[in-house]
Amino acid sequence: DAKTTQPPSMDCAEGRAANLPCNHSTISGNEYVYWYRQIHSQGPQYIIHGLKNNETNEMASLIITEDRKSSTLILPHATLRDTAVYYCIVRVVNTDKLIFGTGTRLQVFP
Amino acid sequence: NAGVTQTPKFRVLKTGQSMTLLCAQDMNHEYMYWYRQDPGMGLRLIHYSVGEGTTAKGEVPDGYNVSRLKKQNFLLGLESAAPSQTSVYFCASSDRDVLFLAKNIQYFGAGTRLSVL
Numbered sequence: 346d347a348k349t350t351q352p353p354s355m356d357c358a359e360g361r362a363a364n365l366p367c368n369h370s371t372i373s374g375n376e377y378v379y380w381y382r383q384i385h386s387q388g389p390q391y392i393i394h395g396l397k398n399n400e401t402n403e404m405a406s407l408i409i410t411e412d413r414k415s416s417t418l419i420l421p422h423a424t425l426r427d428t429a430v431y432y433c434i435v436r437v438v439n440t441d442k443l444i445f446g447t448g449t450r451l452q453v454f455p
Numbered sequence: 456n457a458g459v460t461q462t463p464k465f466r467v468l469k470t471g472q473s474m475t476l477l478c479a480q481d482m483n484h485e486y487m488y489w490y491r492q493d494p495g496m497g498l499r500l501i502h503y504s505v506g507e508g509t510t511a512k513g514e515v516p517d518g519y520n521v522s523r524l525k526k527q528n529f530l531l532g533l534e535s536a537a538p539s540q541t542s543v544y545f546c547a548s549s550d551r552d553v554l555f556l557a558k559n560i561q562y563f564g565a566g567t568r569l570s571v572l
Contacts (some may be wrong), residue, residue, distance in 0.1 A: 388563030445497035
């Protein structure tokens with residue numbers, strides 16, 4: 346199973362872009378990268394996922410390097426409500442299981 | 456459309472007591488999951504189910520049992536609760552992924568906070 350490495354915490358000023366890095370150097374060719382976040386003690390919330398191309402939706406953008414060994418989640422205009430723990434997850438191939446790490450705690454400040 | 460509903464939201468047990476946590480989803484999802492989250496840690500998969508009548512073990516299955524008698528419900532049981540099972544329990548559900556390669560968006564409930572004294 347491919348593992349992910351994320352910084353334990355990051356800060357971001359409100360209105361600025363938040364760039365959350367993730368390292369997944371052992372990822373396999375057919376494994377997807379998923380991002381979830383957990384606000385306070387709520388259940389995790391899906392943000393975005395990708396295989397090898399960059400992806401964008403209404404919440405965020407996902408940039409995956411060409412060698413797929415790392416990715417960056419971008420929140421273009423962070424708000425105080427984006428303060429949460431962000432999990433980068435590699436989908437275990439041929440299963441539906443998601444393996445959560447400890448994530449990055451993003452603190453957005455005024 | 457309630458999504459994923461967990462009951463109860465809070466519970467306090469004494470060591471050795473038993474209880475069942477109920478998860479219900481109204482999205483007609485095939486797959487359902489039970490996770491636990493300890494303070495400062497990520498979620499760990501306890502058991503999961505890929506369809507009605509089927510269950511499988513996750514990372515940390517010991518001390519728990521599950522049942523999926525109806526497609527919309529997934530029950531997590533603790534037969535003899537231990538203090539080590541004090542945790543927040545999350546249920547999730549997702550669509551069937553025929554190809555195993557496409558997206559697997561899991562939708563989570565609000566959690567059950569369990570304390571075992």
